[in-house]
Amino acid sequence: MKGLRQTEVLVIGGGPAGLSATLEAASLGCHVTLVDSDLALGGQLIKQTHKFFGSKDERAGTRGFKISEILLEELNSYKGTVEVHTNCTATGFYKEDGVVSCVIGEDEYFRIKPEKIVMATGAQERLLPFPNNHLPGVYGAGAVQTLMNVYGVVPGKKVLMVGAGNIGLIVSYQLMQAGVEIAGIVEAMDKVGGYWVHAAKIRRLGVPIYLRHTIREALGDKIVEGAVIQEIDDRFQPTGKEIKIDADVICMAVGLTPTCELLWQAGCEMVFVPQLCGHVAQRDLFMRTSHKDIWVAGDASGIEEASAAMVEGRIAGVGVAKALGHGEASEHSGRLEEFKRRLADLRGGEVGQKICQGISCCTVNEWGV
């Protein structure tokens, strides 16, 4: 293992939140090291071909992968002060000395000691328990998007989508754009969870949406050959007849949960918030956690849309700059106010209410430091 590296700010995760945190901190004069476990920066943005909702400030109407390109172009202007490592996983935080261990690829380890850290580690997909869910062909929705939208690989011939939230609907539509047949969409609730515009597109194309249905099992010996689905009652218990569906891919779009292992390791105060889809770190208005040197942003701080992740990243970026003494106090407060306004715009709707409720459960005005 090589010697200990130093950096002013370490941003872990180069998705919408991490990129935004990096840009904001760099714009205020911070030296930043950005690490991302994927082969390219941009996180989930690079596989999102749909036009964003949200607000004008957060580029509503622009496709996700284009937003990523815009952020990466902005990053180019900080070549002297931002160091980027891709295919680089932060594997541990050692709270005794504040050192973070990272590995590039499979075996090139290094240790780094940052003054401040922004954890923008994103989310991971949930899976449902059902027989044979281990079979090749049961894929996460994010994984399917990666295959087809980033690498141009056809994920399968016929896909059964599980989950009619926004991700399930959008990915179904994207699969059809890539020429793949959708056998149907299964949704346990009695209504579509995602935006109606997405559902309408799917319905117009004749794809059946099975509401109040669940997947009972995947069929196949070595790989997925189909699935059995069944209607469920109000208590989510199977009822009615089983339907057999032919498919070579079962795509799971049943939600995400924050990736927060490093926050746990750091001993940050954590709280379970259902509205934010899992355990999240308590944070102040600048997204600083209970650990005085650690900030959090994006899905790692609670599952929401990429638009909000970008603003949270900006806020965390201002937060670390402020703590490091970069930039004027008036600038920090001015930018914070501006970003708070933009978040409020994004969270104005019905979905936003739930998010706001969740955030109120894990936000403190100020840490008593």
Added chain:
Amino acid sequence: MDLIEKHPILEFKHSKKVKFSFDGIEMEGYEGEPIAAALHANGVRIYRITPAKEQTRGFFCAIGKCSSCFMVVDGVPNVRTCVTPLKTGMRVETQLGKGVIPMDA
């Protein structure tokens, strides 16, 4: 290879085509793209067999987190093929069980 030919929004810019082998069979893929994506494009779905129950595993999370796509690459087991870039001449093999760590490396 099973690639998307026409897409209403995206234009795929692949890198250089290279040759690699899967269980001794020669295949083609794009340099720098994940091994798992190259295999999938070649119709390979089964990446490993689990140690205890001998079940099949394949592609799953695509972000290097779930261990489903572990394979033996150039003799080294437990390589996360979804985030390991393909190189020319790579020897990729289905992983049986836990794999054997080469001790002479």
